[in-house]
Amino acid sequence: MNTEVAETADHSPGRFSTTRWSVVLSCADSGIESVAARDALSELCKTYWRPIFAYLCRRGYSTQDAEDLTQDFFSSLLQGPLLKRADPERGRFRSLLLKALQDLLAHAAEKLEARKRGGGVKFVSWDDWMAKAPSQLSISAHALNSWSPEQLFDLRWAATVVEQALRRLHDECASRRRLRLFETLSLYLTTERADVSYHNLATTLGITESAVKKQLHNLRRRYRWLIYEEVAQTVEDPREVEGEIRYLCATLAAGSEAAA
Template sequence: MKTEPASGDTVHPVRFKTTRWTVVLSCAKASGAPEIAREALTELCRAYWRPVYALICSHGHSPVDAQDLTQDFFVMLLKGNLLSLADPSRGRFRRLLRRTVENFLSDKHQLSLSQKRGGTLEFVPWDEERIFDVRWAATIAEAALRRLGEECERRGRLRVFTALSKFLSTERVEISYTSLSTSLGVSEATVKRALHRLRVRYRKILREEVARTVTSPADIDDELRYLCAALASEQ
């Protein structure tokens, strides 16, 4: 996952259409079409289940308990008032969702203490915010890679995608163009052109995926750089 284009790449601005998150925000401020907002929110929750699960695990819950809590959280989210909390001036879905998870866990913790006198949760000394953001960034990258793979399959280029996909997110890895040209049955120059085109398309799809989770085009690059840094910290 890379924020800056390679030398010579042309960066085209993302056409900022109405996304699922902007639908949620707009419906939060209006009484009309709440079912549209709920459908959009449901889709976002389905897409970002794993970052929430990772964050809950980081609070010391077992995998089984974390799965139950994640399910409880999304049930609460879809039945509750998240839409009323949406603030267009701070319109990054990642931040709102993470803050809501933290509040949910805090409420669960307080309830546990009240039900079991002297009880407490054992917290694992991890950086919960960092864990959430890394998992979120990975989810965005995986979604972009999946979309690119589907595009290549429709165009009859799945074999090329499969061979080159591991080289899309970074240009610092060693690439044996000789081996790739042999396995694909094409020249090294053809492999290099194919990889360049895939990288350009992958970056564009990444921007589109990030655009789904912010409310302003001005936030796209900052959010993308932040998520790239989160992933880079794990490598």
Template sequence: MDHSPETHPADSTPARADTFATTRWTVVLAAGRPGSPQAAMALEELCRTYWFPLYAYVRRRGQTREDAEDLTQAFFARLLEKGFLESAGAERGRFRAFLLTALKRFMANEWDRSRTLKRGGGATPLPLDPQQADSQFLAASNDLPPDRAFDREWAVALLERVVIRLRDECVAEGRAGQFDHLKIFLTSGKGASSHADAAAALGTEEGAVRVAVHRLRKRYRQLLRDEVAQTLAQGAYVDAEMAALFGAFSK
């Protein structure tokens, strides 16, 4: 790594990989025609990231494993149908809130297992692995109220996506090893080991580690904000949404 300040900024700034540079939820909403390809793609992308919080919510509401799978799939199928998004009401601004409200409504009014079966024997719009879903749910089980747990799992899903994106960027730049050693510094917890240890592990200078950590954290923040923004109709609410997600972890 070159530390010279004379280096062109481009050389020292991590490459940016915002392949989803537009706000997906905005695309979904702005399309206005839920059947349009871009809206469908954006919605699918969102659903793929956030299926688990929904699934877990359904489980928490007392559904069996099989029913939860079917219900989640049916819900997504419904979501991807034309016209459904028009029902997005006051929650339009936030995908998280919208999805939970829609799911509740779906569970209360629409879902009928027999009907779902009739309609196509369990359409599977999402590549949902039942085994994985189940074990993930069991691992995540806690005593929180379902809505609270939903938010928390949502946050985890979002963070996972951010961390994966971050890692992918590092891998693309040939710094996979560095990422694995430095990711603990993304949080500033007491449990984190020292820069010196990481430097030793990576065979580099402590100063270089600090710089790398600094960059990684900076990029992480950018990606986090971006990912949060993806679920919002307007980027302006990013801070509020982040606060809301953080609130899910408060005791």
């Protein structure tokens, strides 16, 4: 994921007038709960639990406590009046979750004690979370040990966006019986063109170099669009999408430099 994503995605500013996040916010504004809003928020939570978990671990909580607090956090998010208290940062789901999590930690000891007494309510099976959203991008030991919890939250968030886009691209290729093409070319989605050996790829795939160039171009273009779509689901205003992508790209770049 690089700045090219923000600059060249083929999109229309008005395309995402209704997103999962805008559905949730509109219901919060009207004071009316709806199945659509809860389903949209639930889907966002299941996708973006890893940044929450990473933040809690960096704050010093044990793995078990971090798991329990992550579950409690999303349960309270879905059940409580959190969205109405989200101003002024509520426009971005990422900002809201971090602020809400920091508020939750003020009562973390009580939450964990309630868990021990059997008072916890599971939002979803932890094993289900792990199975549905396996981490494909590793975080460097340097970032894990030296970055602040807030920096690590944003890094894990950016990685999740990339993982979601890659997963969708994989599924699309699989549905068209082009999985081998994806598995071969996906490693080069963000590689500088000068560093790509089209000859070797053509030999591997059994097609011409010009065909490789065309297929890789198409995959890159689709990948950028899927990232745009993914980010669009987490902001209220479509005009915020490109700014959010640029920020996440910069965060990933900083993480890569830290790993170097």
